[in-house]
Amino acid sequence: MATPDKVDPIHQFHINKIVDFHVGGLDLSFTNSSLFMVVTVVVAGAFLYFATSSRALIPSRLQSVAEMSYEFVANMLRDAAGKQGMQFFPLVFSLFMFVLVANLLGLFPYFFTVTSHIIVTFFLAMIVILTVVLYGFYKHGLHFFKLFVPSGVPAILLPLVVGIEIISFLSRPISLSVRLFANMLAGHITLKVFAGFVVSLSAMGGVGIAGAILPLGMTVAITALEVLVALLQAYVFAVLTCMYLNDALHPGH
Amino acid sequence: MFVTDAYGQETAPSTEGGHGAEAPADAGHAAGTEVPAAGGHGEGSFPPFDASTFPSQILWVAITFGLFYLFLKKVIMPRLAGILDVRESRIAKDIAEAGRMKGEADAAVAAYEQELAEARANANTIGQQSRDNAKVEAETARKSIEASLEQKLAEAEERVAKIKATAMQDVGAIAEETASAIVSALGGKSAKADVATAVKSVRS
Known part of the structure; x- marks a missing residue:
């Protein structure tokens, strides 16, 4: 029972209840996933809080990191959505920090990766899409539908183009959430598979241990790759959020 | 605004979750759309697609992310914006101060050079004047001596x-x-x- 668990690459995604909690037939238990959401938020919040607590004119290293991430997201949003887009800065910044810290924490052995569950990434994507839709209608009323009608398209092609635009808009929350979820899931499975080779090969004795060097090297290399992917996916999520928010601000293209 | 969205979000899929919870009795009927599960069993299915965990995950991500959002918005971001503003204004002030000092130094150099030029011009005129005066005096002295000599000569003659x-x-x-x-x-x-x-x- 213990051995298949060790090699099973899916095992790391299992959700275990820590505190059982049901409301009206709904299972709202506090699970290992919930625990790592809390850990993610506490780590990210504490880091930002203590790194900036001295408010130094000449920043320390930690304060520089906090300032750099702040300015990085601010520039990203300003480039994509302009000055008006800055009203969404708290949302984009907290999404970026949440996804980034969740991805990075997931790389620690025995840690649960919050963003490897489609429902979590879909929830975050829906926050973005609902913000875009609600703000778009609030700001532009029915003009928001211009989003689906690009200017300068011949009348004959218009029905086709509008159809494509609607499909692309509807697929945004799916692509946004699946991209992050699939990257995290695939990376962690690959990592687990190679790490599993090391364990099962070295269990075979001398030759096995020698043979385990290659998958061990691969595990190290993939860990480095996964750090890159963790950073990149947080960036991609934030960039796409900025671009979608730009649509809410300027639906006419 | 966002937190209410989050809860609004929560209600919709949570009904799905309810179906998911009933599904295992149905042996993979509801799960079949999403999960090519081996046994149609809750434990055996692929965890990320196990709909029975969705309500709990949505609830907790809404709570944690909502609190995180509020914390960043109310505490962290004003603080970071303050730090960056203070630094920016400090740099701007220092640059302005340096510019002002440079202007002062330039003005001082210009004033010094002008004074130098004036002093040089003064010295020249004074020199010229004294030279002219000396010339005039010498001329008059010469003339008077010549006159007296002539007179003496005439007298002698x-x-x-x-x-x-x-x-x-x-x-x-x-x-x-x-x-x-x-x-x-x-x-x-x-x-x-x-x-x-x-x-x-x-x-x-």
Whole structure:
């Protein structure tokens, strides 16, 4: 029972209840996933809080990191959505920090990766899409539908183009959430598979241990790759959020 | 705004979750759309697609992310914006201060150079003036000396002429005396008047 668990690459995604909690037939238990959401938020919040607590004119290293991430997201949003887009800065910044810290924490052995569950990434994507839709209608009323009608398209092609635009808009929350979820899931499975080779090969004795060097090297290399992917996916999520928010601000293209 | 969205979100899929919870009895019927599960069993299915966990995950991500969002918005971001603003304004102030000081230094250099030029010009005029004055003084001194010398020369010439005239007068008298003496010595008798005319005729 213990051995298949060790090699099973899916095992790391299992959700275990820590505190059982049901409301009206709904299972709202506090699970290992919930625990790592809390850990993610506490780590990210504490880091930002203590790194900036001295408010130094000449920043320390930690304060520089906090300032750099702040300015990085601010520039990203300003480039994509302009000055008006800055009203969404708290949302984009907290999404970026949440996804980034969740991805990075997931790389620690025995840690649960919050963003490897489609429902979590879909929830975050829906926050973005609902913000875009609600703000778009609030700001532009029915003009928001211009989003689906690009200017300068011949009348004959218009029905086709509008159809494509609607499909692309509807697929945004799916692509946004699946991209992050699939990257995290695939990376962690690959990592687990190679790490599993090391364990099962070295269990075979001398030759096995020698043979385990290659998958061990691969595990190290993939860990480095996964750090890159963790950073990149947080960036991609934030960039796409900025671009979608730009649509809410300027639906006419 | 966002937190209410989050809860709004939560209600919709949570009904799905309810279906998911009933599904295992149905042996993979509901799960079949999402999960190609081996046993149709909750435990055996692929965990990320296990709909029975969705309500709990949505609830907790809504709570944690909502709190995180509020914490960043209310505490962290004003603080970071403050730090960056203070730094920016400090740098701008220092640059302005440096610019002001440079302007002052430039003005001081310009004033110094102007004063130097003025002083040089003053020195030149003073020198020129004193040179001119000295020249004029020397000229007047020379002229006065020349005048006095000329006067003395004229006086001397006058005196010489006077002496010469008296001497010439004496010569006539001497000649008359000498002539009458000579005439009387020769034994002649001569009138004084004749001798005088003779002498005069000779002299003239």
